[in-house]
Amino acid sequence: MTVVAHDLTWGAGRRAIVAGVSLAVARGETLGLIGPNGSGKSSLLRLLAGLRKPWSGRVEIEGRDVAAVARRALARQVAFVQQHAATETSVTVRDVVRLGRTPHRSALSGWSAADEAAVAAALARVDMTERAAQVWQTLSGGERQRVHVARALAQAPRILFLDEPTNHLDIHHQIEILRMVRELALTSVVALHDLNLAAMFCDRIVVLQAGSVIAAGPPEAVLTTDLLRAVFRVEAEVVPSPRHGRPRILFEPG
Structure with a gap:
């Protein structure tokens, strides 16, 4: 199923946390959301999944406005893996x-x-x-x-939204979870902190900064030395992996 966001804006109080975001996720694609802390990744995921109502703009799943879909029907199509969940039961x-x-x-x-x-x-x-x-x-x-x-x-589900699914996992299970997501043949949107994992497993990447889209495209086009310096404030060399050709980020010590 396809997911399309049209000019989404949402926030808390008077402060916009997601500001005018438009994007499209193709059927069967794995789209990665990356950006510094506070860039709006988690909030955007919840808007895309229909868990929050935007101030303005809309989200369409397979061409239908999410706001018009009954919650139970939406839950048969969309699953959301949140970053933190707990129960005392x-x-x-x-x-x-x-x-x-x-x-x-x-x-x-x-x-x-x-x-x-x-x-x-x-x-x-x-x-x-x-x-x-x-x-x-x-x-x-x-x-x-x-x-x-x-x-x-x-x-x-037919669409899977994941908010930092590799948190707390050892490296083996980080790789296994993301490999599994790619192999499921679902439409997936995943927020990630680890840029090398995003480069390895995502078909395309959207970079957020202060709630807005700064760059979008395949990993090799998006993950550049200049972008890493401007958005993440790090110095790094980006080279193709000798095994799979995808970008490999080599961070330089400060």
Whole structure:
């Protein structure tokens, strides 16, 4: 499914956090959102997913205004993996992932074999099958993040929004989660801090600064020495990876 944003503006109080953002995500594409802290990445993701109402502008999914789509119908198409989520309830990993099936079930429907298969497949995709019976509160931050992704996968969405999905993960699971996202053949929008991971796994990148789009395009066109200096205030050399040809950022010590 396609996602298109038209001149989105949103903020808190009188301050605009997202300012006039327009972008388009093609069907099956993985789009990366990068930018310094406070640049509006998380807020833009929530606007794109229909979780916030913009001050102005609109978001279209497959040509239809998100504001006109019923919440339950939208939840069958769109999944959102947030940066931080917590619960004080004593639940197991399997219980958390089962929540992803909620949009597909009516109040009177029982738990089906299809529901169980979706949960099992989602747990396997994030390497958490052996932890399915473990209590949520006993998980590490990285394990919780993987469970959040599994819950989104159990939802069987056609569009996946992820806000810093690699937070708290070791490097192995950072790479595995992003590789999985690319291989899912979904339309995906992911906010990332790690510029090398964005370069490695995103088809295109949008750079945000102070709520506005500064640059957009394929990683090799966007991630330049000049942009890194201007937006992120770092000195770095950008070279093609000898393995896959994508940009590789070599940061220089200060």
